[in-house]
Amino acid sequence: MQCPMPKIDFDIITLAHGSGGLLTNKLLEYGVFDLLKNEELDKHHDGATLELNGKIAFSTDSFVISPVFFPGGDIGELAINGTVNDIAMCGAIPQYLSLSFILEEGLSMQEFWNILVSIKFAAEKSGVKIVTGDTKVVDKGKGDKIFINTTGIGKMHPKANISLQNIKAGDQIIVSDQIATHGIAILSVRQGLEFETTIESDTRNLNDMTLKLLDEFGDKIKLFRDPTRGGVAATLNEIARDANLGIELLESKIPVDVQVKAACEILGLDPLYTANEGVFMAIVAPEIADNVVSILHQFEEAQYASIIGEVVGEHNGQVLINNAMGGKRVVHMPIGEQLPRIC
Amino acid sequence: MQCPMPKIDFDIITLAHGSGGLLTNKLLEYGVFDLLKNEELDKHHDGATLELNGKIAFSTDSFVISPVFFPGGDIGELAINGTVNDIAMCGAIPQYLSLSFILEEGLSMQEFWNILVSIKFAAEKSGVKIVTGDTKVVDKGKGDKIFINTTGIGKMHPKANISLQNIKAGDQIIVSDQIATHGIAILSVRQGLEFETTIESDTRNLNDMTLKLLDEFGDKIKLFRDPTRGGVAATLNEIARDANLGIELLESKIPVDVQVKAACEILGLDPLYTANEGVFMAIVAPEIADNVVSILHQFEEAQYASIIGEVVGEHNGQVLINNAMGGKRVVHMPIGEQLPRIC
Numbered sequence: 001m002q003c004p005m006p007k008i009d010f011d012i013i014t015l016a017h018g019s020g021g022l023l024t025n026k027l028l029e030y031g032v033f034d035l036l037k038n039e040e041l042d043k044h045h046d047g048a049t050l051e052l053n054g055k056i057a058f059s060t061d062s063f064v065i066s067p068v069f070f071p072g073g074d075i076g077e078l079a080i081n082g083t084v085n086d087i088a089m090c091g092a093i094p095q096y097l098s099l100s101f102i103l104e105e106g107l108s109m110q111e112f113w114n115i116l117v118s119i120k121f122a123a124e125k126s127g128v129k130i131v132t133g134d135t136k137v138v139d140k141g142k143g144d145k146i147f148i149n150t151t152g153i154g155k156m157h158p159k160a161n162i163s164l165q166n167i168k169a170g171d172q173i174i175v176s177d178q179i180a181t182h183g184i185a186i187l188s189v190r191q192g193l194e195f196e197t198t199i200e201s202d203t204r205n206l207n208d209m210t211l212k213l214l215d216e217f218g219d220k221i222k223l224f225r226d227p228t229r230g231g232v233a234a235t236l237n238e239i240a241r242d243a244n245l246g247i248e249l250l251e252s253k254i255p256v257d258v259q260v261k262a263a264c265e266i267l268g269l270d271p272l273y274t275a276n277e278g279v280f281m282a283i284v285a286p287e288i289a290d291n292v293v294s295i296l297h298q299f300e301e302a303q304y305a306s307i308i309g310e311v312v313g314e315h316n317g318q319v320l321i322n323n324a325m326g327g328k329r330v331v332h333m334p335i336g337e338q339l340p341r342i343c
Numbered sequence: 344m345q346c347p348m349p350k351i352d353f354d355i356i357t358l359a360h361g362s363g364g365l366l367t368n369k370l371l372e373y374g375v376f377d378l379l380k381n382e383e384l385d386k387h388h389d390g391a392t393l394e395l396n397g398k399i400a401f402s403t404d405s406f407v408i409s410p411v412f413f414p415g416g417d418i419g420e421l422a423i424n425g426t427v428n429d430i431a432m433c434g435a436i437p438q439y440l441s442l443s444f445i446l447e448e449g450l451s452m453q454e455f456w457n458i459l460v461s462i463k464f465a466a467e468k469s470g471v472k473i474v475t476g477d478t479k480v481v482d483k484g485k486g487d488k489i490f491i492n493t494t495g496i497g498k499m500h501p502k503a504n505i506s507l508q509n510i511k512a513g514d515q516i517i518v519s520d521q522i523a524t525h526g527i528a529i530l531s532v533r534q535g536l537e538f539e540t541t542i543e544s545d546t547r548n549l550n551d552m553t554l555k556l557l558d559e560f561g562d563k564i565k566l567f568r569d570p571t572r573g574g575v576a577a578t579l580n581e582i583a584r585d586a587n588l589g590i591e592l593l594e595s596k597i598p599v600d601v602q603v604k605a606a607c608e609i610l611g612l613d614p615l616y617t618a619n620e621g622v623f624m625a626i627v628a629p630e631i632a633d634n635v636v637s638i639l640h641q642f643e644e645a646q647y648a649s650i651i652g653e654v655v656g657e658h659n660g661q662v663l664i665n666n667a668m669g670g671k672r673v674v675h676m677p678i679g680e681q682l683p684r685i686c
Contacts, residue, residue, distance in 0.1 A: 016679030020572025020618075023679055025581075043507075044585060046568075047402030047433040049499065052395050059390030060441035060494055064479045090390040098403035098494050102445070136407045138684060142487040151403055151441050151494035156392065164386075225389075229363025238368075242387060275363075336359030336366055341481060 003120065005113040006030050013107040018137030027135065031109075035116050036099075036123070040131035048131035050096055055156035057092035059083055062149045066341045068115065071185050072200030076118035078277060078343060079148040081205050082228070084126040087152045088207035089224040089280065091160030091214060094126060096153045100134040104143035115146060126205035128152065157211060159218035164243045166222040169313035172289035173247065174282045176209060176302045177202065178255040179232055183274035183339050184263045193266075195259050202278030202301075209299050210280065213292060220285040221292075227281060228343055230334050233272040235281060236319045237333040249309035249321040249331065272321075273334050275342040283311065346463065348456040349373050356450040361480030370478065374452075378459050379442075379466070383474035391474035393439055398499035400435035402426055405492045409684045411458065414528050415543030419461035421620060421686060422491040424548050425571070427469040430495045431550035432567040432623065434503030434557060437469060439496045443477040447486035458489065469548035471495065500554060502561035507586045509565040512656035515632035516590065517625045519552060519645045520545065521598040522575055526617035526682055527606045536609075538602050545621030545644075552642050556625065556635060563628040564635075570624060571686055573677050576615040578624060579662045580676040592652035592664040592674065615664075616677050618685040626654065 008030050016023045033041055040048040061082045068075040080097065087094040099119065103112065123130055185201040187193070210224055227235040232254075240247045256264075256271045264271050278301060284292050289307050296305035309321075319331040351373050359366045376384055383391040404425045411418040423440065430437040442462065446455065466473055528544040530536075553567055570578040575597075583590045599607075599614045607614050621644060627635050632650055639648035652664075662674040 014679075015683040018572075018683065019677065019679055019681065020577050021677035021679060024572075025676070044581070045433065046429040047400045047435075047495075049433055049435075050399050050401055051397065052399050054394065054396065056393050056395050057390045058393055058439060058441060058496060059475055060443045060492065061477045062443040062445050062479050062490075062492055064445055064481050066485075086389040090388065090392055092390075092392075096401060098401060100403045100405040100492050100494075102405050102407055102490055132402055134404045136405050136684075138407050138487060138490075141484065142409075144481060144485040147405075147445055147481075147490065149403065149405055149443050149492035149494070151443075151492070152390075153401060153496065229361075230367075234363050238387070333368070334362065334364030336357075336362055336364060338362065340358040340361065341479075 003035065003117045005110060008109055011109050013103045013105060013109065013112060013137060015105050015137050015139065018135060024135065031113065031116060035120050036130050038129055050131065057087045057090035057154045057156060059086035060149065060151040061086060062147060063343060064147050064341050065343050066144060067189060068145050070189050070201055071198045073203040074115055074118050075146060075148055076115035077122040078203050079150045080119055080122035080126065081203050081277065082343060083150040083152040084128055085206045085226050087154035088210040089226055091162035091224065092154035092156045093211060094128045094152055094154040094207050096131045097128050098132045098151045099130045100149040102143055102147040103137045104145050105137055105140040107145050126207055157214040160214050161219035162223055164223060167243045167245060167283055167311055169245060169311055170286050171222055171283050171311040172286050172307050173309040174284060174289065174292055174305060175279060175308050176296055176305050177279045178257045178304045179276055179279055180256055180260050180264060180271035180274035182277040183342055184260045186342055187267065187339055188263060195263065199259055199263065202276060204278040204301055206280050209296060209302060212295060216295060217288050220288045221282060223283040225281050227276050227279060229275055231273045231275055233331050234334050240319050241317050244316050246312040246315040247309060247319040248312050251321050251323045253306050253308045255304035255306050269338065272331060273338050275339060346378065346460045348453060351452055354452050356446045356448060356452065356455060356480060358448050358480050358482060361478060367478065374456065374459060378463050379473050381472055393474065400430045400433035400497045400499060402429035403492065403494040404429060405490060406686060407490050407684050408686050409487060410532060411488050413532050413544055414541045416546040417458055417461050418489060418491055419458035420465040421546050422493045423462055423465035423469065424546050424620065425686060426493040426495040427471055428549045428569050430497035431553040432569055434505035434567065435497035435499045436554060437471045437495055437497040437550050439474045440471050441475045441494045442473050443492040445486055445490040446480045447488050448480055448483040450488050469550055500557040503557050504562035505566055507566060510586045510588060510626055510654055512588060512654055513629050514565055514626050514654040515629050515650050516652040517627060517632065517635055517648060518622060518651050519639055519648050520622045521600045521647045522619055522622055523599055523603050523607060523614035523617035525620040526685055527603045529685055530610065530682055531606060538606065542602055542606065545619065547621040547644055549623050552639060552645060555638060559638060560631050563631045564625060566626040568624050570619050570622060572618055574616045574618055576674050577677050583662050584660050587659050589655040589658040590652060590662040591655050594664050594666040596649050596651045598647035598649050612681065615674060616681050618682060
């Protein structure tokens with residue numbers, strides 16, 4: 001990830017860099033356009049012109065994470081992966097992204113550059129092209145270093161038929177990796193907690209895995225969701241409510257890293273409610289569930305993929321969890337904010 | 344524009360409304376989803392699934408205007424019109440928008456509601472559907488009430504062939520209405536200036552006009568651009584530079600409202616450098632220029648449409664202006680920020 005910053009005759013972003021004038025041009029020419037170079041961006045129009053056919057997915061996210069640099073990533077990488085993953089969760093192949101910055105006056109050009117480089121590599125890794133963008137600057141104290149919006153377009157996978165309506169009792173719930181890692185990584189750095197090894201955010205693109213599963217299993221994949229804000233608990237509660245079905249989880253099957261688990265205990269957090277960035281859940285027909293897990297295990301980022309529960313035809317709208325001692329409790333929808341500005 | 348706010352058991356946006364939990368859901372269910380209701384949004388997925396064919400335009404903008412309510416509009420209306428217009432400037436028919444909020448903790452629900460209502464009506468007026476979105480909340484003092492990103496997709500007009508490459512010496516430069524109004528409206532309210540009548544922002548959708556011109560004249564329309572930040576001067580300088588041609592303007596032909604002109608004089612601002620929101624420029628083949636102006640005059644929002652200059656084969660990259668006394672001067676690219684946070 002070596003991309004030295006070009007010589008730019010300013011070190012600090014000022015309000016003038018958001019003016020639409022010479023300084024905006026300078027920032028874009030020496031920074032953004034050069035680094036993210038491609039045919040569409042080179043046109044320097046306010047919008048990109050693209051060729052697309054048939055069914056597409058379209059998704060947006062604004063990223064306001066604090067701090068902007070954290071163990072395992074930064075806001076730039078997160079902003080690419082987050083929208084790539086939302087498109088992937090629709091059953092689509094992420095193709096094009098827009099990229100919009102709200103910079104706080106006083107941001108150092110070096111920090112902005114480092115974020116741009118992360119953006120470049122994350123976009124390359126997930127196979128998307130950044131084709132249009134925007135840069136605004138707000139006065140010092142009216143922002144927080146940098147906020148990023150990315151909005152993505154993807155072509156629907158030809159075999160995909162992702163829909164809540166397809167979910168039935170008996171369908172299996174799979175999680176692709178250990179949960180709660182991103183939330184704990186961010187909280188650790190905010191609180192200055194130290195562990196034996198640093199807990200790193202799991203931010204990554206998930207589209208390689210979801211597309212492989214769609215190639216193999218088509219419409220037997222009923223739903224993909226990435227449990228970001230609100231964690232697994234919020235996502236499964238939304239599914240149970242919107243599909244009007246029940247969900248039963250097996251606590252012992254839910255993969256959590258031992259250090260993350262320890263951190264959760266110290267901090268009084270429940271991993272089920274803690275944010276993820278590099279994990280997705282799949283709800284799949286029962287006959288393919290074991291195969292889905294086997295295929296996921298072929299990916300380095302899904303070594304801990306596991307069937308964690310199933311959809312049931314009772315207690316509709318509710319998520320229950322069975323613990324190792326035979327107890328059962330309701331996993332409620334989170335009410336407020338466990339960890340603000342986690343993404 | 345009557346849409347009473349529904350009964351919501353909170354008056355103030357808090358960090359918890361950005362959590363992805365119950366309070367986020369409440370905000371979306373009672374506020375956003377109900378007001379902006381449509382088939383795609385009703386699916387409550389992280390992304391929208393859309394049918395699109397062929398060539399499309401894709402554009403993004405983040406809006407950080409201060410103050411968020413101003414004479415003639417608010418940030419919500421501006422955010423819809425801004426992206427609709429960027430799509431229109433590509434020669435496309437705006438169809439779908441994403442909508443992403445960064446709210447500052449402490450924003451009143453009433454203000455947010457008023458902005459949402461503006462969004463609804465602006466989207467209806469310009470014929471676009473808001474199909475996906477995102478809401479984040481940042482701590483008090485880390486934002487400024489509300490920032491909005493909109494990103495749009497539009498189908499290319501079948502007759503459009505908008506491109507800098509098509510511009511030739513002799514092509515005529517048309518402006519659709521009086522310039523500098525938006526910038527002066529914002530500055531007046533910031534500075535507490537009073538005029539005989541209030542100067543109102545010209546924020547509006549421009550796609551009705553651009554599509555009508557494409558219907559009529561197809562590829563004789565070489566370029567559309569809306570001169571927002573940096574005004575007419577920045578936009579024409581970009582065109583002269585990127586097309587490597589010269590531009591000559593006639594000062595006497597550039598329409599400016601008399602009050603706006605007076606305000607510019609008092610404030611020491613040049614209307615050419617002042618931001619617009621409801622004005623576009625068209626560069627067109629000379630044989631259609633008068634007809635373009637006649638058609639524009641049929642629209643209420645383009646009563647002052649006028650040919651303001653032409654493209655020339657000399658002083659390439661430079662914009663010159665001829666004044667009434669026979670003088671000629673260079674219109675430089677603006678360097679820094681005349682009016683920060685104008686959109």
